[in-house]
Amino acid sequence: MFETLQPLVLASASPRRREMLAELGLEFTLAAADIVEEAGAGEEPASFARRLAVEKAAAVAAGFPAAWVLGADTVVALGDRILGKPADARQAEEMLAALSGREHTVWTGFALLRGREQVAAAVATRVWFAELDPDLIRAYVATGEPLDKAGGYGIQGRGGVLVRQIEGSASNVIGLPLAEVCAALRECRIIAPA
Numbered sequence: 001m002f003e004t005l006q007p008l009v010l011a012s013a014s015p016r017r018r019e020m021l022a023e024l025g026l027e028f029t030l031a032a033a034d035i036v037e038e039a040g041a042g043e044e045p046a047s048f049a050r051r052l053a054v055e056k057a058a059a060v061a062a063g064f065p066a067a068w069v070l071g072a073d074t075v076v077a078l079g080d081r082i083l084g085k086p087a088d089a090r091q092a093e094e095m096l097a098a099l100s101g102r103e104h105t106v107w108t109g110f111a112l113l114r115g116r117e118q119v120a121a122a123v124a125t126r127v128w129f130a131e132l133d134p135d136l137i138r139a140y141v142a143t144g145e146p147l148d149k150a151g152g153y154g155i156q157g158r159g160g161v162l163v164r165q166i167e168g169s170a171s172n173v174i175g176l177p178l179a180e181v182c183a184a185l186r187e188c189r190i191i192a193p194a
Contacts, residue, residue, distance in 0.1 A: 002191040007066060020174065021176075031063065053122075070111070071111045072110045075151075076150045085147070096132060100132040100137075103129075108122065112188060119188065125170070127155075127163060143158055
């Protein structure tokens with residue numbers, strides 16, 4: 001669908017982000033960033049997601065001075081409370097119980113960096129969970145799927161059964177707001193329709 005016009009590096013270890021870009025026909029190099037992912041005191045979810053995306057891209061950019069580097073980070077926010085990846089099954093169950101029957105917001109920040117050039121944004125999607133009983137929560141957590149996902153669920157997998165409704169970008173909830181990222185890639189003349 002697209003051709004890649006300039007070198008592009010994806011600063012992420014996420015198989016979902018890799019798959020989404022590959023499905024669009026993009027050519028890119030993978031180089032996962034190793035940064036500390038902790039929110040600052042009082043940091044808003046959108047700012048946190050955008051900051052981490054920039055930090056991930058910057059951490060990788062030094063090794064690829066001629067390439068554009070794409071960093072991204074997804075966070076789940078229940079009000080002002082940021083839900084990252086659960087540390088274990090117990091924490092995953094607690095997160096899912098907190099989200100049960102409620103609305104929350106998924107924020108994905110993304111950043112494109114090359115030298116002094118930078119484009120960064122954060123995209124929001126509203127998500128409503130169904131009412132979840134403890135048996136369903138335990139059964140889902142037992143699949144292992146929640147343990148590497150912000151908020152303890154993946155909408156594209158088995159976790160889709162937990163979601164009653166979304167408003168906004170579905171790909172954003174998976175980990176990369178494709179419409180906005182592709183628009184930025186095109187604006188920077190990194191990709192073009194094939």
